[in-house]
Amino acid sequence: MPLDEIALEELGLAPRWVRKGMPAAQAAVPNDGRAADAVPEVAGSVASVAAVPRPAAQSGSAASDSFSDRAATPAQRQADVPPPVAQRVAAQAAEPDAFAQKPAPQAPSARAAAEPMQAGPEEPPPLTEDDFAWFDAAPEPSLPHDQAPARAPRDDVATLDWDALAERVASCTRCRLCEKRTNTVFGVGDRAAEWMLIGEAPGENEDRLGEPFVGQAGKLLDNMLRSLSLARGENVYIANVIKCRPPGNRNPEPDEVARCEPYLQRQVALVKPKIIVALGRFAAQSLLKTEGSIASLRGRVHEYEGVPVIVSYHPAYLLRSLHDKSKAWADLCLARDTWRAAGGGER
Template sequence: MALDEAALETLGLGTMWVRRGAPSGQGVVEDEPALEEPRAAAYETASPAARPAAVQSVEAKPVAREPESQSVSAAPTESAPGDTPVRPVPPETAKTIRIAPAPEPEPLDEPAWDDFEPVPPVGFDPAPASAPAARSADIAALDWEALEARVSNCERCRLCEKRTNTVFGVGDRAGDWMLIGEGPGENEDKQGEPFVGQAGKLLDSMLRALSLARGENVYIANVVKCRPPGNRNPEPDEVAQCEPYLQRQVALVKPKLIIALGRVAAQNLLKTDASISSLRGRVHRYEDVPVIVTYHPAYLLRSLPDKAKAWVDLCLAYDTYRQAIPNDKARS
């Protein structure tokens, strides 16, 4: 490139070349590489005096630069039939414009698929919901013999799968005192009677301290009638399935007082999760019958110092029973 041309290029006044058939204002190329090689060759082979003329002989006729204000989007000119369309070259001053993606549409607030389920008619009572209530109502009408037969064949919960015997209850079916434990243990499951073994012997001693005896004015039962595996505590659903049996036993015995033996029995009878220490020393109610809470005999065998506390509970039970007798006579 000649020195004068280099000066023009530095000032931004260099020669601009346009391809044939390119739209006006587009395709402007500075120093097209295709023309640079023959121009350089002519410049090198010519003598120093003739170099400007030699370069001019291979250069194409310059085209004036289009005004910058002209619209780039002008309609393109038609190209000659034999020419190959050439993609316009964007100007150096062009800037890349990034278009932000359109925001995703908000999800439609459509109803769930089950909203189109047919609505049951008014007064419709599904069978699964009404079945437990119907069974409970049926149990509430049973006498002693029918109730014991129903318990012996009961399969209402999973405890029936591993039991040896059901433990219905034992004692005076018209007694004033009713003792309720949580559930049968291993010995009770084998013999079919509640509170046998060492815990049963301790319970008999507690009854003698009150001038009572097993089978004499006392009836003994459990919250559940089948042994939980491994002597674990009965689950809430298991207690719920057995509760109608216990309710019917209380209704048939009509006791003047109930003693809840142990935390599990007390919590299930009173429908609470309070600790046994907070339940002791007060008079509660179950099916409108006074309830006294004390420790389970099996627990007292492991914690001898708490026997004194159990004796305090038995004294409270005796005082409550003595107060209940005049009230019952007054009602009659």
């Protein structure tokens, strides 16, 4: 063999079957008819290489290393291995079971290679909002009827009798007027009366005594009733739109009227009067749900809860305006005629 080819072999640049001094018989291609003929030639080549004298400068060359590494001890080989490989070797020595050699994958058979490849698993569908439903708050468990939370009591004023209604008014806290009152003013008179007189709200004397229309205004009202052959407590029931005194005798606010009106509605339903006389502008506006002046509301028959209503002046106003007493008398006469037309006085 030429010297240049020998040098290539020494440098590891020759064909694979002579690299690192491998025996030619191992490097020969299997199942090749020319492999047997190549063995003697390869053996001769290896012998030639061994017989060629090497210069001293090549003692550390790749050729000498290729033959000397087989004679080196395991410790020397490990020292020459790069750091990552050396670490793996040390770990393998410490835990040999963890690095047990796994069987090499077998090549597919001819039959398997001939068969068409089966399709792999389909890609999962994209996530939707339903896939995250478990993030939602769990529904609250339904409680048995005996453990269900108690509901707010319903407004049953329309079902109360006289005693229950009076007790409800006495303990009422529906609006802020309860904070400054001394007494609630429920009403007085005949609970089966045909005449019902309704004022606006208690004054100072009414709040102190717990009775509507007392003092000088009350005395004037008694005189007006006497002119009609009526008397307080005899076929007459007297009440107010508001059951508590507004501070400073101010006019009640709309929300205060709305919260107190169910009591008056129940009183009218229990009394079942045949005529109602609204005394004063505020009482008339509250009953008739209007903002009309008392002058525009007088002289006509109105209606509240199915009962005829006559509008007149408040007795306290008549004490300051004596010239309107004649008008008040005309209002009372209209109320008497309306009462008689409704069958009043026949009981």
